[in-house]
Amino acid sequence: xxxxxxxxxxxxxxxxxxALKSDNNNIGAIVTFTGTVRDLDRSLKSMTLEHYPGxxxxxxxxxxxxxxxxxxxxxxxxxHRVGRLAPGDNIVLVITASAxxxxxxxxxxYLMDFLKSRAPFWKKEEIGEESQWVDAKDSDNVxxxxxxx
Numbered sequence: 420x421x422x423x424x425x426x427x428x429x430x431x432x433x434x435x436x437x438a439l440k441s442d443n444n445n446i447g448a449i450v451t452f453t454g455t456v457r458d459l460d461r462s463l464k465s466m467t468l469e470h471y472p473g474x475x476x477x478x479x480x481x482x483x484x485x486x487x488x489x490x491x492x493x494x495x496x497x498x499h500r501v502g503r504l505a506p507g508d509n510i511v512l513v514i515t516a517s518a519x520x521x522x523x524x525x526x527x528x529y530l531m532d533f534l535k536s537r538a539p540f541w542k543k544e545e546i547g548e549e550s551q552w553v554d555a556k557d558s559d560n561v562x563x564x565x566x567x568x
Contacts, residue, residue: 421483421495425475427502430512439494439516446493448520450527452513458506464545466553468501468510475499475539482533486515489529490522497530499540529566536563 422438424430432451440446456466483495496514504510513530517523535555542553 421480421487421497423476423479423483423496424498425470425472425479425501426498427500429500429509430498432512435496435498435512435514439496439514443493443516445518446516447518448523449514449516450520450523452511452527452531453509454511454531456504456506456508456510462546463506464547465503465505466510467503467543467545467550468499469541469543470499470501471539478537478539479534482530482538485533486526486529490515490517490526491519492517492522492526495526495530497534499534499538501540532563532566536560 422435432453436449436451439449456463479497479499483497486492486495492515494514494516496512498512500508500510511534513527513534515523515526515530517526543550544553
């Protein structure tokens with residue numbers, strides 16, 4: 420089972436972990452990743468994330484399903500925010516749960532590598548009076564390559 424949400428609202432890590440663990444005593448490891456809006460040089464006003472409703476959720480579900488085929492996951496949660504976000508705001512939450520830590524860690528890395536380079540989100544940064552669309556970084560594509568071999 421995978422919980423996939425694309426939403427404007429922030430998420431609560433504790434609530435999401437509790438929901439994932441609910442009635443499942445097979446979980447021995449839970450790995451979480453929270454991505455936030457960063458502003459390395461204090462010039463970012465905001466980041467706006469856009470998506471195609473329906474298509475985006477479907478693609479995230481496909482990515483989660485692929486992770487569950489590779490690793491023995493007991494649960495998986497992907498929450499990705501859209502809309503205008505300020506520096507420090509949460510963007511994405513990935514939670515993986517398994518009987519053992521290695522599967523949970525590897526699946527979380529896998530999901531994030533796919534989210535960073537293949538998920539259908541478009542990001543625009545507002546810096547000063549200008550805004551620009553942000554492409555996937557080469558390093559994100561390189562990270563993804565290890566899973567495609």
